[in-house]
Amino acid sequence: MGILDKIDVREEERETIVTTVVKSITLEKFLQLPETEPASEYIDGEVYQKPMLQGEHSRFQGKLVTTINEVAEPQKIALALPELRCTFSGATIVPDVTVFLRQRIPRIESGRIANRFESHPDWAIEILSPNQSQTKVLRNLLHCSKNGTELGWLILPEEDSILTVHSNQRIQLLAGIDPLPILSNIHLSLTVEQVFRWLNI
Secondary structure, three states: OOOOOOOOOOHHHHHHHHHHHOOOOOHHHHHHOOOOOOOEEEEOOEEEEOOOOOHHHHHHHHHHHHHHHHHHOOOOOEEEEEOOOEEEOOEEEOOOEEEEEHHHOOEOOOOOEOOOEOOOOOEEEEEOOOOOOHHHHHHHHHHHHHOOOOEEEEEEHHHOEEEEEEOOOOEEEEEOOOEOOOOOOOOOOOEHHHHHHOOOO
């Protein structure tokens, strides 16, 4: 059951009400709440619910996970996962795609992947949805960067461009044939143009 299941509101009001309802909640209490659909995130003492996935967003997400894993997983370098909750440094966020280096993936005693990831991703990718706040999404990536994440991407579909966030908090806006930075040791070559070409079915 989601946090707003018993509140009768229009979809466009949900984010505002989620923030108001749990504005003063602690991270510990937030993590005890039932998961929402779409997922909710907690950062800087406030809660935000992610928007429902739409066509472009889903296509980018699926292609990114597949493309990265085709290169990184067989070589046992890293693993890309969609919609993974990462809890670290006083926040819990759910990037659209997270990439963890193999040695940093939490495991249980049997060797299987753990359910809880209580650390920063090595590479975090966000895809901006229509009417979603670019500032809020960028804040998530900057939080990652500040706390150990090597690389962040923010894909901007309406602008055909990608913001990249580096470990020193440096931000670049890339477009067209600009080559995209890739997580260390993953031998993958992509341009912004190639990524946006995925939308052409």
